[in-house]
Amino acid sequence: MTQIHxxxxxxxxxxxxxPMKRLLDVLREDLQLTGTKEGxxxxxxxxxxxxxxxxxxxxxxxxxLQAEGTEITTIEGxxxxxxxxxxxxxxxxxxxxxxxxxxxxxILATHHLLEKNPKPTLLQIQEGLNGNLCRCTxxxxxxxxxxxxxxIGAAR
Amino acid sequence: xxxxxxxxxxxxxxxxxxxxxxxxNSPENYTPIAGGTELMVALGAGxxxxxxxxxxxxxxxxxxxxxxxxxxxxxxxxxxTDIRNHPAIAKHLPLLTQAASWTGSIANQNRATxxxxxxxxxxxxxxxxxxxxxxxxxxxxxxxxxxTIPYRDFHLSYKKIDLAPDxxxxxxxxxxxxxxxxxxxxKVGTRNAQAISKVALAAIARTDNNIIETIRIAAASLREIPxxxxxxxQSLINKPxxxxxxxxxxxTLINESKPIDDIRSTSKYRTAAAANLLEEFLRSL
Numbered sequence: 001m002t003q004i005h006x007x008x009x010x011x012x013x014x015x016x017x018x019p020m021k022r023l024l025d026v027l028r029e030d031l032q033l034t035g036t037k038e039g040x041x042x043x044x045x046x047x048x049x050x051x052x053x054x055x056x057x058x059x060x061x062x063x064x065l066q067a068e069g070t071e072i073t074t075i076e077g078x079x080x081x082x083x084x085x086x087x088x089x090x091x092x093x094x095x096x097x098x099x100x101x102x103x104x105x106x107i108l109a110t111h112h113l114l115e116k117n118p119k120p121t122l123l124q125i126q127e128g129l130n131g132n133l134c135r136c137t138x139x140x141x142x143x144x145x146x147x148x149x150x151x152i153g154a155a156r
Numbered sequence: 157x158x159x160x161x162x163x164x165x166x167x168x169x170x171x172x173x174x175x176x177x178x179x180x181n182s183p184e185n186y187t188p189i190a191g192g193t194e195l196m197v198a199l200g201a202g203x204x205x206x207x208x209x210x211x212x213x214x215x216x217x218x219x220x221x222x223x224x225x226x227x228x229x230x231x232x233x234x235x236x237t238d239i240r241n242h243p244a245i246a247k248h249l250p251l252l253t254q255a256a257s258w259t260g261s262i263a264n265q266n267r268a269t270x271x272x273x274x275x276x277x278x279x280x281x282x283x284x285x286x287x288x289x290x291x292x293x294x295x296x297x298x299x300x301x302x303x304t305i306p307y308r309d310f311h312l313s314y315k316k317i318d319l320a321p322d323x324x325x326x327x328x329x330x331x332x333x334x335x336x337x338x339x340x341x342x343k344v345g346t347r348n349a350q351a352i353s354k355v356a357l358a359a360i361a362r363t364d365n366n367i368i369e370t371i372r373i374a375a376a377s378l379r380e381i382p383x384x385x386x387x388x389x390q391s392l393i394n395k396p397x398x399x400x401x402x403x404x405x406x407x408t409l410i411n412e413s414k415p416i417d418d419i420r421s422t423s424k425y426r427t428a429a430a431a432n433l434l435e436e437f438l439r440s441l
Contacts, residue, residue, distance in 0.1 A: 019166035020199065020209065041200040043193055043264055044350055055237070055266040061196040062267075063189070065166045066213045109262070130349030131261020 004068050008033070009077025019065035024048045026064050027074060035075035035104050039133070046132030049105035050074045056112040058131070075104035078111065086154035087111055087145075096145030098136035105132045110146050114155030120146070159202045168211035172218060172297070172324075175210055180299040180322040186210040188324060190218075190233055191267030193260065194276050218271065218326065221245065228332050232271025232325040236260070239270060248332035251286035251341045251358050258282060261349050271325045274307075277315045277381065278352075280420075284311075284382030285358035286341055288374030290330045297326040304329075311381035337362050337370075340437040344429050346420075353377050354421035357433040361392075363441050368392045368401075377421075378413040378430055387412045388434065402438050406431040 002019045005012065008031060015030045027033045027050070039047030041060050048059040051073040078085045084092070087110050097103040106129060113120060113128030120128060125146045126139075134142060149155075166189070169175045178186055187206035189195050190213050198204040212218060218233030223244045230239065236256040239245055246253045259282040260268055273283050274294070284307075292307040296319060307328070310318050319325065341358040345351030356376040362369045371392050373385040391408040395401045415426035 018161045018164065019168075020164035021161045022196070022200070025161075042197040043260070046261065046263060049263050056263045057266050058263045060200055061192045061264075063166050063192060063196065063199075063209075063211075065168050066192065066211055068168070112262070127349070128262060131263045 002065060004064050006067050006069065007071045009073060015064075017064050020063045022060055023050070023052075023062035023064055023067050023072075024059040026067075027059060027072075033074050033076050037101050037104060039101060039105075044131075044133070045102070046105040046109060046129075047102055049108050049132065051108055051112060054115075056109055056131075073108070073111075075107060078107060085111075086152055087114070087149045090149040090152070090154060091142070091145040094145035094148055095141040096137065098134075102132055102134040102136075106134065106142055110149060111155060113146070114150055118153065118155060119150055122147075125150075159199050159204055161199070164199070164204070164207055164209065166209045166211060168213070170215075172215055172326075175212065175215070176297065176299045176322070176324065178210060179324070184208050185321065188212050190269040190272045191235060193264050193268040194272060212269075212271075212324070218324075223332075226331060226333060227329050230270060230328045230330070232274070232327055233269050234271075236265035236268055236270070236273075237262075240265065244332070248334065249286070249290060249330055251289065251339055251360075252283060252330075254341050255283045255286045255343075255358075258343055258348060264350075270328065274310070274328070275317060275319060275325055277311060277317050279314070279379065279381055279383075280352050280356075280377045281382060282343065282353065282356065282376070285356050285374040285376050287328065287330070288382060288384050289339075289358045289360045289372040290334065291372065293329045295326045295329065296323045298323040302326070308384055311383075314380040334360060338437075338441055340433075340440065342433050342436070343376075344433070352420060355415070355426045355430050355433070357430055357437070359434070359437045361437075361441055363397065366397050368395055368397065368441070373409075373434065375413075375430055377426055378415050380414070380416075385409055385412050392438075397438060397441055402435055405434060405438065409434055 001016045027036045037047040039045035043058045043061045050059045189209045218231045220231040222229040239256040337360040339360045343353045343356040359373045361371040388409040410427045413427045415423045
C-alpha cells in the first residue's frame with residue numbers, strides 16, 4: 001500500500017492504495033465518486049474520462065501512483081454549487097444524453113475541448129469527442145449540445 | 157478476469173539516473189511503464205505478466221522536444237499531444253504530426269508516448285512508418301552509457317527489439333531536411349480515431365525530370381515488424397514514373413509483404429490496399 005495525495009474537485013485527499021490500483025477504482029471505491037463510469041476498461045470508450053492537470057485522460061489507464069500530487073476534475077466537480085454547469089444544461093436541452101453511461105465522459109471531453117478551442121467547427125467537435133463512445137444517441141444530438149455550449153461560451 | 161492489483165508493485169523514481177540504476181542493479185526485473193495506454197489495458201484485462209513496474213511518466217529528462225540546427229530531437233517520454241502541438245515537427249516532419257493525430261483518441265494522445273509506441277513494437281503501430289521513412293536514429297541509455305542506432309535496425313522479429321533489459325529508449329533524432337521531398341502517409345482503418353490500422357503506408361521521394369532519384373517506403377501491418385519496403389524502393393530508384401514502373405512496383409510490394417489474417421483484416425486485403433496506397437503516392441509525384 002502506498003499513500004497518495006491528490007486534489008480532487010478542489011479538495012485535498014489522502015488515500016492508501018496499491019500503487020497499480022487504477023485511478024478509476026480509487027475514484028469510485030475509495031472516494032465514492034461514482035459519476036465516473038467504467039465502460040470498456042481499456043481506454044477505448046471514454047466513459048471513465050476525467051481531467052488530470054488540465055488534460056483529458058482515461059482514468060482506467062492511470063495507476064494511482066502516477067496521479068500523486070495531481071489535480072483532478074471529475075463530473076462531480078463540474079456542476080457549480082449544485083447547479084448544472086452550462087455544458088450539462090446544453091446536453092439536457094439538446095437531447096445529448098440518453099442512458100447516461102457515456103455522459104460524464106462526454107461532458108468532460110466537451111469541457112476540455114472548449115477550454116482549448118472555444119469555437120470549434122463540427123469536425124473539431126468530432127475530433128474532441130473521438131475517444132468517447134455513445135451507443136444510444138447516434139452522436140448528432142451530442143454534437144448539437146456541444147455546439148450550443150460553444151455558442152454560449154460555456155467553458156469560461 | 158480482472159487483475160488483483162495488490163500483486164503488482166510500481167515504483168516511480170524522480171530522475172532518469174535512478175531509473176537506470178534500478179534497471180541495472182536490482183535483482184528483480186522491472187518493466188518500464190510510461191503513459192500506461194498499453195500495459196494498463198493488459199492489467200484491466202487480467203493478463204499483465206510483469207509484477208514489478210517502474211514509472212517513466214513525466215520524467216523531465218525524457219519529455220522534451222529540441223530543435224537543433226539540422227535535426228529535431230524528441231524525448232521518448234513525449235506524448236502524442238506534445239508531438240502534435242509542436243510547430244517545428246509540423247513544419248519539418250508533417251508525417252509524424254499526422255501519425256500522432258490519428259493515434260488512439262485525444263485522451264490517449266495525452267498519455268501515450270512515442271517511446272512506448274516504438275518499444276511496444278506492434279507491427280500495426282502508427283508512428284513507425286513515418287519514423288522509418290524519415291530514417292530516424294534512436295538513442296538508447298543505460299548505466300553503461302549511451303549508444304545510437306538507426307531505427308530501421310531496431311525491430312528484429314515479432315515484438316523483439318534491439319534493447320537490453322537495463323536499457324531505455326532515450327530519444328529519437330530526425331534530420332529536418334525533407335523540404336525537397338514529396339511525402340505521403342495514409343492509414344486504412346475502420347474509423348479515424350481509436351482504430352488499429354489494417355494497413356498504413358508512409359513514403360518520401362524526390363524526382364528529377366520524372367525520374368525517381370530517392371525514395372523510402374515503410375508500412376505498418378504488412379510484416380511481423382514495422383518495416384521498410386526495400387525491394388519496392390529498389391524497383392523504383394532511377395526509374396521513370398510510367399504506368400509500367402508503377403505496375404512493377406505494385407507487384408514487388410505484394411511479393412515483399414507478408415501480412416497476416418486477423419480480426420482486423422485479411423492478408424489479401426492488406427497487400428491490395430497497400431499497393432493502392434503506393435500507387436496513389438506514385439501518381440502524385
